[in-house]
Amino acid sequence: MPLHPPRLSAGLRHLVGLGTLFALLTLAGCATPPPPAITADLPLAQAVGMATDQTVRLLDEQRGLARYLSRSTRVYVAPVVDAGSRQQTVSTVRVRELIAVHLKSQHRGIELVPFTAAAAARSELRLDTTLTAALLPDGRRATDRVRLDMRLVSLHDGRTLARSEASVVDAGMDGTPVNFFRESPFSLASGEADASSTAGGTALSERDRTLPIARLDEAGAAYAAGRYDRALDLYRSAATLPGADTMQALVGTYLSAIRSGRDQEAQEAFARIVALGLKTRVMGVKLLFAPGKTEFWPDPAISKFYPEWLREIARQAGDVPSCLQVVGHSSHSGAEDYNVLLSAQRADAVRQQLETANPALVQRIEASGVGWRDNLVGTGSDDLKDAVDRRVEFKVVDCR
Numbered sequence: 151m152p153l154h155p156p157r158l159s160a161g162l163r164h165l166v167g168l169g170t171l172f173a174l175l176t177l178a179g180c181a182t183p184p185p186p187a188i189t190a191d192l193p194l195a196q197a198v199g200m201a202t203d204q205t206v207r208l209l210d211e212q213r214g215l216a217r218y219l220s221r222s223t224r225v226y227v228a229p230v231v232d233a234g235s236r237q238q239t240v241s242t243v244r245v246r247e248l249i250a251v252h253l254k255s256q257h258r259g260i261e262l263v264p265f266t267a268a269a270a271a272r273s274e275l276r277l278d279t280t281l282t283a284a285l286l287p288d289g290r291r292a293t294d295r296v297r298l299d300m301r302l303v304s305l306h307d308g309r310t311l312a313r314s315e316a317s318v319v320d321a322g323m324d325g326t327p328v329n330f331f332r333e334s335p336f337s338l339a340s341g342e343a344d345a346s347s348t349a350g351g352t353a354l355s356e357r358d359r360t361l362p363i364a365r366l367d368e369a370g371a372a373y374a375a376g377r378y379d380r381a382l383d384l385y386r387s388a389a390t391l392p393g394a395d396t397m398q399a400l401v402g403t404y405l406s407a408i409r410s411g412r413d414q415e416a417q418e419a420f421a422r423i424v425a426l427g428l429k430t431r432v433m434g435v436k437l438l439f440a441p442g443k444t445e446f447w448p449d450p451a452i453s454k455f456y457p458e459w460l461r462e463i464a465r466q467a468g469d470v471p472s473c474l475q476v477v478g479h480s481s482h483s484g485a486e487d488y489n490v491l492l493s494a495q496r497a498d499a500v501r502q503q504l505e506t507a508n509p510a511l512v513q514r515i516e517a518s519g520v521g522w523r524d525n526l527v528g529t530g531s532d533d534l535k536d537a538v539d540r541r542v543e544f545k546v547v548d549c550r
Contacts (some may be wrong), residue, residue, distance in 0.1 A: 494519025
């Protein structure tokens, strides 16, 4: 009599099937090679592709079998920024585009959401990327060599799920700031955000932190496209969100109001910017001087608002029961001693204008210069790329 294998119940057959699936998926996972180490200097596009692949590979390792059994993962790619200046540049915009194209074409398990606040709020992960210029032997920053850092953050619990970096060497790198950052009267590098990382006393979740990032992202896109009325609405909205970079939102409101012919709103926004800068005790104003001189750049298209800016700063600073340090900065070009002297002379020229605008500030302002010591860009290119290095900083200090 032939022997037959015992018949399995439906439930047992289901368990066996799952066990087989588990074994197959485990073997498939074991067969996946480890993420390659990105040690070579690479052209920009290749570096972005390899770093993106490695980041997704590390994410898959974190997720394990879930990556085979679940739907695609929604990811919001945040704006890429220069790590030193916190600006968006031609190259950072290019990196974001490359990341988006690579994710869409090579990683079907990733759903790239639109660059809007509504879409970002529905995302599961946020991809943060920065570019850091390499330091040259003479202390300047390289224009063609950067380190690319990429980090995937869970919006559920704020954990970093994957991180990778790559070294980029590419003569096509372009550190020119995009219009918003080029036209901003203030340096945004010091992160004068609304220091409240809480809402009503409750710590913000990573998802809540992402919303103002995405709203400012939307506003910046509208500004870049010349849709200044739309940009103004979005910047106004961003300024009200808990955890927002309030300084960036107010600068956006100021620039968009000027562009759309709302002079009164622009003045009000600038006054709020100065108030925030004095509250946080530091603000960097981009004042462009004529080369080698203490007079402002003669082109009215650049310097026509400078007197108005200084009058507002003087007006509000006079009402603060503190003193003010005016610190001049220079780009990394020419002799160091010369730059220290010139930046100090420029700071003193600004001091005199502040005291003329508000005599209550006499004896309450100290002017000094640091040359290129605290550069944010540091390339020494003396053009739009490092304009933020040629700034005057106002610091609120206790009177001695």
